[in-house]
Amino acid sequence: MVVEEFIPNKKFKFIDHAIVSSESPSNIALVKYWGKIPIQIPANPSISFTLNKCKTTTSISFQKKASKGISFKFFFDGLLKDSFKPKIQNFFKRIIPFCPYIEDYSMEINTKNTFPHSSGIASSASGLSALAMCIVQFESLLDLDMEIGFIKRKASFLARLGSGSACRSIEGGLVVWGQHKEVVGSTDLLGVKYPFEVHPIFLDYLDTILLVDKGQKQVSSSLGHDLMHKHPFGPQRFDQAHRHISKLIPIFKTGDLSNFIKIVELEALTLHAMMMSSDPYFILMKPNTINIINEIWKFRNLTSVPLCFTLDAGSNVHLLYPKTSLKQVTILIENCLSKYCQDGQFINDKVGNGAQSV
Numbered sequence: 271m272v273v274e275e276f277i278p279n280k281k282f283k284f285i286d287h288a289i290v291s292s293e294s295p296s297n298i299a300l301v302k303y304w305g306k307i308p309i310q311i312p313a314n315p316s317i318s319f320t321l322n323k324c325k326t327t328t329s330i331s332f333q334k335k336a337s338k339g340i341s342f343k344f345f346f347d348g349l350l351k352d353s354f355k356p357k358i359q360n361f362f363k364r365i366i367p368f369c370p371y372i373e374d375y376s377m378e379i380n381t382k383n384t385f386p387h388s389s390g391i392a393s394s395a396s397g398l399s400a401l402a403m404c405i406v407q408f409e410s411l412l413d414l415d416m417e418i419g420f421i422k423r424k425a426s427f428l429a430r431l432g433s434g435s436a437c438r439s440i441e442g443g444l445v446v447w448g449q450h451k452e453v454v455g456s457t458d459l460l461g462v463k464y465p466f467e468v469h470p471i472f473l474d475y476l477d478t479i480l481l482v483d484k485g486q487k488q489v490s491s492s493l494g495h496d497l498m499h500k501h502p503f504g505p506q507r508f509d510q511a512h513r514h515i516s517k518l519i520p521i522f523k524t525g526d527l528s529n530f531i532k533i534v535e536l537e538a539l540t541l542h543a544m545m546m547s548s549d550p551y552f553i554l555m556k557p558n559t560i561n562i563i564n565e566i567w568k569f570r571n572l573t574s575v576p577l578c579f580t581l582d583a584g585s586n587v588h589l590l591y592p593k594t595s596l597k598q599v600t601i602l603i604e605n606c607l608s609k610y611c612q613d614g615q616f617i618n619d620k621v622g623n624g625a626q627s628v
């Protein structure tokens with residue numbers, strides 16, 4: 271796969287006005303992406319579960335204009351939000367070579383999340399993938415020959431240019447982003463559906479997100495990625511991610527939950543260990559993040575319920591467990607873990623296997 275594949279080389283149909291919309295889920299990485307080279311090429315491959323309920327819905331109204339240039343208004347929950355504009359402006363600038371038509375239209379973007387905006391849940395994966403899908407849907411009106419597979423590939427390719435992890439939110443289920451020698455078809459350019467056998471236990475896996483801190487995180491992911499450039503443990507970390515994906519292949523096949531747990535928790539802690547050992551160093555976990563981890567370990571030792579945790583770049587904890595453990599984990603959350611959450615709040619989600627509808 272090459273970048274040129276996504277540069278249009280056809281004469282487009284004339285359209286004066288159109289409205290497109292898309293709903294896109296968030297995702298949670300099992301093997302983490304942390305570190306990149308320009309532009310948005312991951313330092314190591316990653317793999318994630320697509321979520322089902324944490325979603326962004328976006329619509330764009332395109333209106334043909336006389337002059338060339340990027341022009342858009344951005345509304346979040348019905349309110350004009352200029353504070354979001356710089357990130358989106360950057361995204362549009364990056365995608366012009368691949369979507370030159372956006373300069374011929376003024377765009378009105380309307381977006382909303384199914385999860386609370388101030389929940390500390392990163393909305394960049396669902397937000398940028400929904401936006402990218404809208405743009406490609408519009409392109410498919412200008413070029414009626416675009417086939418569904420290409421629409422999805424291009425949406426993932428564009429989403430990556432907005433936020434790396436967003437490229438894993440298009441395909442549904444388990445998605446791999448970044449070239450890995452054993453994963454057929456994997457590429458640094460976009461997310462691909464995990465191509466091998468997956469044990470049924472992983473198809474309806476559950477993810478409860480414990481909201482430890484609903485505030486804005488203090489260090490952006492972009493800065494964290496940059497700090498991996500000269501990180502003393504960078505090369506070892508990138509190798510480890512490759513090895514972890516290799517180890518997950520037989521685990522996904524057989525449903526070996528004890529080894530799944532080992533890799534997923536090690537990945538989460540390694541991500542945060544990278545943050546704590548970069549220059550400058552920083553900590554995103556909060557005391558209650560650690561309290562929850564200790565409670566999970568205690569619970570697992572006592573009950574053997576295959577509950578594990580993962581973390582993204584923040585203090586919230588994702589509880590991952592099979593559907594068969596729902597009852598015991600619900601009791602644990604209600605009787606114990608919810609007290610570590612801000613306002614006792616958590617979000618019950620699950621793996622979403624449906625690919626984005628086009």
Ligand code: PMV
Pocket residue numbers: 298299301302303304316392394433434435436491492541582583
């Ligand atoms: O997509 P970004 O730049 O927001 O980075 C996301 C990085 C992690 O969420 C920490 C890991 C991942 O692979 O999703």
